[in-house]
Amino acid sequence: MQKLAGIVLIVGSLLFIIAAFMPITIKVVTESDPQKRGEHIQNDRTGWLVVNILFGAGSVVAVVGLALFALHAQSIGDNPNVKLVSYLAPIAAALGTLFWVIISYNRVALPPQEAASNLGVNSWMFPAYTVLMQIALMIVGFVLIQGAYPGWLGWGVMVLGGLSLVAYLVFKDMPPFAHYVPLLVMGIVLVI
Numbered sequence: 001m002q003k004l005a006g007i008v009l010i011v012g013s014l015l016f017i018i019a020a021f022m023p024i025t026i027k028v029v030t031e032s033d034p035q036k037r038g039e040h041i042q043n044d045r046t047g048w049l050v051v052n053i054l055f056g057a058g059s060v061v062a063v064v065g066l067a068l069f070a071l072h073a074q075s076i077g078d079n080p081n082v083k084l085v086s087y088l089a090p091i092a093a094a095l096g097t098l099f100w101v102i103i104s105y106n107r108v109a110l111p112p113q114e115a116a117s118n119l120g121v122n123s124w125m126f127p128a129y130t131v132l133m134q135i136a137l138m139i140v141g142f143v144l145i146q147g148a149y150p151g152w153l154g155w156g157v158m159v160l161g162g163l164s165l166v167a168y169l170v171f172k173d174m175p176p177f178a179h180y181v182p183l184l185v186m187g188i189v190l191v192i
Contacts, residue, residue, distance in 0.1 A: 005068035006190025012062030013184035019054035038116035096132030137161025
């Protein structure tokens with residue numbers, strides 16, 4: 001189950017990270033003028049559709065990987081509290097991912113200029129997604145620390161989740177791919 005969880009985390013994380021660095025994504029998210037942003041979307045509707053499908057699929061696949069890891073965590077320790085806590089990470093990530101999938105869907109379903117005016121779709125979904133993913137990372141880090149995994153991995157995932165939460169609260173923004181880099185590293189370690 002550990003290797004399967006790792007493979008699924010790798011696939012989900014890579015899908016999301018690939019979407020984040022596709023040319024249309026970079027053009028749209030780095031453009032400050034909503035009019036020009038809308039033009040980028042309008043001029044590459046297929047690319048924009050593909051990017052948002054990859055974003056949605058990557059986030060869902062990563063949650064499945066976290067759920068598989070939580071199932072695996074049930075077999076690696078005797079602490080009932082850690083076993084219970086291990087399920088909180090995929091629950092938090094699944095709820096956050098629901099918001100992200102809605103955002104991704106609306107980015108494609110809305111007319112380009114409307115999507116370009118508000119990439120987060122509304123004022124609360126992106127913050128909710130971001131905070132829930134950061135909480136999920138901190139929980140996963142805690143579970144990794146309690147298990148038979150390298151200390152650097154558990155502490156790294158937990159600290160990165162916490163630091164990204166602080167950074168988000170300070171700067172009011174966080175590139176979503178930042179959540180999937182620690183999950184990618186975790187997936188690689190689970191497979192090795």
